[in-house]
Amino acid sequence: MNEQKDxxxxxxxxxxxxxxxxxxxxxxxxxxxxxxxAEEQPATPAKHPAWRIIKPALTLAAMFALIFGMGYGVLSLTHTLGRGVGSAAEEYASAEEELIRPVSLIDYYQADETEDTSELDEETLVNYLAAELSFADLADIYAQTYKEK
Amino acid sequence: MSTDREILQLYREGGREQAFRLLVQTYKERLYWHIRRMVLDHDDTDDCLQNTFLKVWRSLDSFRGDAQLYTWLYRIATNETLTFLSRQQTRGEYAGLDAADRLSSDPWFDGDEVQTALHRAIAKLPPKQKAVFLLRYFEEMPYEKIAQVLETSEGALKASYHHAYEKIKAWMKEALDAKY
Structure with missing residues (x-):
């Protein structure tokens, strides 16, 4: 060793x-x-693993909802502008008339009767009465009508 | 050895930081030079030395005292350095640069041509053979202790040292003959 070292x-x-x-x-x-x-300082607590999994999905859903909402808003705005303010007001009024205005049972029946009688002409009415009522009934109606007059 | 006992006693009595400070003070220089001769570069040595002492800090609890503290420290330092050299080779660091190139551009190396040739020759040895040669030649560590550090038989170490010495001698002669 020493010889080698020397x-x-x-x-x-x-x-x-x-x-x-x-x-x-x-x-x-x-x-x-x-x-x-520095290494032995307690590290900041890690977030719950479930939250780490859900967070990207929620972010994606929120972004999709935002984009959808913005698209819908833009479309609605352009549609409204195209039609003008007057037509929108008219559409609202007609919808209110059709759907919102309350209709009573009496109105319904009256409307029904009016509708039926207005559409019947005299000949159809005579034919209907002749077919459905007996002679005696017809005579009775005739007598009452002329009695009132 | 009395310092080793003092360090361990201090540690067991609860003065963990104080014991560690004493351990670093006692062994930092010897371990620094052991690592430096293996990796050559000061910054790489600093990395290995700090990692060595951090491992010591973390595993001082598990030191059972079967081996001497200093052989245990040399084992950790040598393993850390061998791992570093292996990683360095895998990553291809210093590819194309031999030890002589690195030493000549190292601001912390003042060696002449012959000293450069010696360290260039040592750098060419396989990593484990290099560790054997350095522990025996520079640290003058007995084979018995080297066997504990490297967990190898004394016979294998003697053969390894002899081969390393012969290679270095041949490379040195070759380098110096070419120069002069």
């Missing part, structure tokens, strides 16, 4: 050719302890 030392000399930056070894303990202190 040979290499005679070639390369005994001095250490490497140098260390000034103050490096002196400050090593402090640097190590501050690194240890």
């Amino acid at each position: 040979y290499l030392s005679s070639c390369a000399g005994g001095d250490n050719p490497f140098r260390v930056p000034e103050g490096y070894l002196e400050s090593l303990e402090d640097r190590l302890l501050s690194r240890i202190a």
